[in-house]
Amino acid sequence: MRLNKILKNTLLVLTACLVLSACATKKEVATDIKGQMQGDVYTGTDTVEYLADGVPDRVFFATNESILTTASRETLRAQAAWLRKNPGINVVLEGHADERGTREYNLALGERRANAAKDYLMTYGISSDRITVLSYGKERPVDSGSNPLAWSKNRRSVTVKAN
Amino acid sequence: MFKKILSFFLIFLPINAFALIEVDITRGNLNPLPLAVSPLSIDENSRISFEKILKKENIGSEISIIVENNLKTSGLFNPLDKKAFLQAPDIANLKPRFEDWNLIKAQALITGKVNFVDDKLRVEFRLWDVLAAKEMMALAFTTVPNNWRRVGHIISDKVYERLTGEKGYFDTRIIYVSEEGPKTQRIKKLAIMDQDGANNKFLTLGNELVLTPRFNPASQMVTYLSYFKNMPRVYLLDIETGTQEVVGDFPGMTFAPRFSPDGKKIIMSFAKDGKSDIYTMDLENRIVEKITNHPSIDTSPSYSPDGKYITFNSDRSGYQQIYVMKNDGTNVKRISFGNGLYGTPVWSPRGDLIAFTKLHKGKFYIGVMRTDGSGERLLTENYYQEAPSWSPNGRVLIFYRETKTNAKGEGFSAKLWSIDLTGYNERQIKTPTDASDPSWSSLLSN
Numbered sequence: 001m002r003l004n005k006i007l008k009n010t011l012l013v014l015t016a017c018l019v020l021s022a023c024a025t026k027k028e029v030a031t032d033i034k035g036q037m038q039g040d041v042y043t044g045t046d047t048v049e050y051l052a053d054g055v056p057d058r059v060f061f062a063t064n065e066s067i068l069t070t071a072s073r074e075t076l077r078a079q080a081a082w083l084r085k086n087p088g089i090n091v092v093l094e095g096h097a098d099e100r101g102t103r104e105y106n107l108a109l110g111e112r113r114a115n116a117a118k119d120y121l122m123t124y125g126i127s128s129d130r131i132t133v134l135s136y137g138k139e140r141p142v143d144s145g146s147n148p149l150a151w152s153k154n155r156r157s158v159t160v161k162a163n
Numbered sequence: 164m165f166k167k168i169l170s171f172f173l174i175f176l177p178i179n180a181f182a183l184i185e186v187d188i189t190r191g192n193l194n195p196l197p198l199a200v201s202p203l204s205i206d207e208n209s210r211i212s213f214e215k216i217l218k219k220e221n222i223g224s225e226i227s228i229i230v231e232n233n234l235k236t237s238g239l240f241n242p243l244d245k246k247a248f249l250q251a252p253d254i255a256n257l258k259p260r261f262e263d264w265n266l267i268k269a270q271a272l273i274t275g276k277v278n279f280v281d282d283k284l285r286v287e288f289r290l291w292d293v294l295a296a297k298e299m300m301a302l303a304f305t306t307v308p309n310n311w312r313r314v315g316h317i318i319s320d321k322v323y324e325r326l327t328g329e330k331g332y333f334d335t336r337i338i339y340v341s342e343e344g345p346k347t348q349r350i351k352k353l354a355i356m357d358q359d360g361a362n363n364k365f366l367t368l369g370n371e372l373v374l375t376p377r378f379n380p381a382s383q384m385v386t387y388l389s390y391f392k393n394m395p396r397v398y399l400l401d402i403e404t405g406t407q408e409v410v411g412d413f414p415g416m417t418f419a420p421r422f423s424p425d426g427k428k429i430i431m432s433f434a435k436d437g438k439s440d441i442y443t444m445d446l447e448n449r450i451v452e453k454i455t456n457h458p459s460i461d462t463s464p465s466y467s468p469d470g471k472y473i474t475f476n477s478d479r480s481g482y483q484q485i486y487v488m489k490n491d492g493t494n495v496k497r498i499s500f501g502n503g504l505y506g507t508p509v510w511s512p513r514g515d516l517i518a519f520t521k522l523h524k525g526k527f528y529i530g531v532m533r534t535d536g537s538g539e540r541l542l543t544e545n546y547y548q549e550a551p552s553w554s555p556n557g558r559v560l561i562f563y564r565e566t567k568t569n570a571k572g573e574g575f576s577a578k579l580w581s582i583d584l585t586g587y588n589e590r591q592i593k594t595p596t597d598a599s600d601p602s603w604s605s606l607l608s609n
Contacts, residue, residue, distance in 0.1 A: 064482070066437070099565070102506035102520050102549045103374060103600070104419040105476060105483055107388075107395070108432065108439040108460040111416055115437030134393060135416055135434065139372060144346035144572035146546075 042152035055082045058158040066112040080124030090162040095135045098151035110135030117157040186327045195241040199269035200231045204253035209279035223277040229315025233333045238588030261296040284308045332554040336604045338376045342597040346575045377602045381426030419462045432462040454492040474508040498536030513557035520549040542586040563599040
């Protein structure tokens with residue numbers, strides 16, 4: 001009887017541990033992605049490079065979308081300000097898609113994303129003569145992973161100095 | 164070029180009156196026809212001559228191995244083990260002892276012989292109906308010795324055609340993109356090989372990104388997308404001479420090229436200011452015509468075999484779907500209405516079906532539907548696969564498939580696969596490197 005009780009308690013403790021640890025790992029993964037994605041748009045800084053201090057070089061997109069997020073518009077305004085201060089610099093906007101789409105459609109989607117960025121730069125006073133658009137579709141991912149976080153990093157438009 | 168080298172003539176007329184064996188290729192073939200491919204017989208002098216030129220000990224056996232492999236990979240035939248054959252190849256070719264072949268359950272028998280004549284390769288072969296004890300077909304070919312593999316493919320096509328009633332697809336080539344290196348920096352080259360994977364050759368060096376090569380159905384020309392000088396443009400390549408030229412040199416990106424069925428036009432997408440439309444270019448007078456005009460993405464155009472219609476991919480409904488229109492861009496009709504996204508429509512050379520890639524709930528499918536969108540049939544499901552291309556007889560699809568990487572982003576691969584229109588007989592086509600974007604040529608002969 002007593003032995004039984006001890007066993008029962010141990011079992012309870014064991015189960016509790018298992019449940020807790022399972023929760024803990026699950027939560028950890030969830031926050032990890034949550035910290036770096038909003039919806040399915042990448043919000044982290046892992047892959048981001050800087051054109052100048054405080055001027056990130058890239059913006060990110062949701063799956064199949066080319067709409068600029070609030071954060072993307074902020075980044076592009078910083079880029080426009082930097083380009084206005086450096087009138088001699090021209091840029092290439094490289095548009096990309098993730099690997100979960102057919103090759104030809106993704107080429108067009110990359111072009112559409114880079115153009116969304118171009119249009120925004122133009123509304124902040126950057127002449128279209130200074131901007132070239134180049135789509136790579138899904139040909140040049142930055143993250144080779146096959147998971148939602150990797151795909152979110154790859155759906156991007158990157159502003160690259162052309163000269 | 165090939166046609167000139169290969170003189171091709173009949174020695175006996177095929178006997179059509181007694182078509183006793185027939186293979187039904189419209190259903191999934193669960194019972195491939197058992198058949199015996201007797202090694203082509205060869206006399207000692209011819210054998211020695213060919214050994215010197217081709218470095219093959221017995222060219223007769225080599226050719227019959229090609230025939231055997233082709234018929235086997237079609238999934239319609241079951242070539243029997245040569246060890247069970249009772250009759251010697253030379254005697255079988257004169258007059259088979261049908262009881263012996265019947266005994267090993269062969270329903271059809273292929274025999275033949277090879278000779279070295281005036282520095283040329285002369286091959287004759289016969290197809291026999293074992294149960295009816297009758298000759299079904301007899302043909303002979305004379306060609307340069309280096310063409311020996313093609314002789315094997317042509318024999319395979321003749322046998323396939325005689326037994327199924329439809330043209331074969333063995334004397335054909337595949338152009339594709341060879342891939343090497345890490346996923347984030349893939350090196351891509353154009354490559355070409357025989358349909359069975361032999362004679363692989365690289366056509367570009369890998370200095371610039373190349374994508375989506377497609378054969379001209381009427382000649383040995385290829386159109387593809389190249390990032391030469393970082394300007395993605397449609398190019399034309401003559402694979403016989405190696406000459407390349409840019410055809411889609413507009414201020415923007417040209418991509419997704421394909422030939423019209425007569426080979427005289429290229430149809431492609433042109434992307435500018437965030438929208439992609441479909442254009443054609445006449446290769447003779449270089450006149451460009453705009454076919455679609457819509458703020459959406461319109462891409463992956465493919466002509467019907469009569470050239471009167473075009474199927475294409477558009478997201479004008481909000482998501483990627485398949486549409487059909489007249490060749491002048493009028494009468495646009497959406498044809499895909501199932502769940503999920505649809506891309507890469509390709510019209511069958513028979514005209515009755517459109518093959519496509521479908522993405523639904525995180526899985527990719529290769530499927531076919533009728534040209535009005537009815538009768539959708541999914542042939543294969545995987546983590547990632549796309550870009551079906553039809554065999555010239557419209558019975559087999561070749562496509563590429565990519566693997567999922569592990570948590571560290573390792574383990575990526577891209578391979579070519581083929582599948583029967585019935586959904587059976589899925590198999591990988593071996594390539595020396597990773598491979599994608601396959602395109603199947605027309606038959607090289609006849």
